[in-house]
């Protein structure tokens with residue numbers, strides 16, 4: 001007989017628990033109480049309904065107000081209760097859910113229990129809401145994910161996705177998230193089916209002992225567009241707290257190779273100890289900086305390839321490595337190698 005699982009739900013905010021206010025939808029505290037009284041929770045699990053505990057954050061946030069400090073708070077809350085539970089469900093707004101799922105995959109070091117991040121497109125109380133289904137599916141995965149697969153994942157609509165491969169692809173569809181650069185971990189239909197992929201706990205670092213949260217300005221995200229000015233890049237690099245930039249380049253990692261002032265600005269940033277990581281703009285893009293002269297020019301200027309990392313994964317990984325107190329060289333080195341299944345080898 002399977003043993004009864006204990007699951008902790010951490011409610012951080014998001015549409016899933018929102019209610020209408022005069023200013024529009026805003027997070028409301030009632031969701032945690034509502035979950036405790038959901039009669040279908042007992043019936044949703046045919047054999048062993050898990051024992052569920054809930055904790056609510058104060059204040060609850062629309063996830064557009066999320067900060068790196070909150071990512072770390074979620075990671076710490078899980079780590080402090082790690083022995084008491086078999087799995088964790090994080091209820092989160094969809095807007096920045098992919099960042100939090102990516103960040104948790106790094107900050108939850110040496111964690112090999114399922115951590116499932118979910119939310120909803122419509123509030124729990126709405127008739128056609130996806131909240132109930134997403135919550136029950138997330139609990140199901142947190143309770144029963146095969147041991148060989150346990151990792152930080154996103155359960156949303158019909159998909160189970162690796163947390164640090166996830167990106168938001170729709171503001172309307174119930175399948176709001178996808179993992180365009182990595183196969184899905186599973187599908188939720190009549191049955192919950194797992195696509196047996198490897199387990200990916202972060203077996204790396206020791207943030208709890210040696211880490212310190214850097215200033216929010218430690219990282220920046222820059223998206224190239226035709227006409228992008230080197231002066232904009234230089235202005236960003238003026239900030240003395242800046243340690244790393246994620247550069248969303250074109251296609252295979254290309255940038256304006258004929259614009260010498262742009263190349264110089266990259267070179268000066270790298271020379272000043274700022275790590276510049278190139279990711280690809282297209283949803284399914286992979287950076288191969290030697291495919292085009294325009295890409296190798298970026299590499300010559302000192303930018304490094306983020307290969308198939310999502311922007312969310314590259315940014316949160318950069319932040320995590322800075323939080324570990326690493327030098328620019330060490331950060332650059334680790335940005336090129338997978339530490340939590342976030343990129344291909």
Ligand SMILES: NC(=O)C[C@H](N)C(=O)O
Nearest residue numbers: 014015062063093094095
């Ligand atoms: N669907 C949602 O959850 C969107 C909401 N603005 C949030 O991210 O908190």
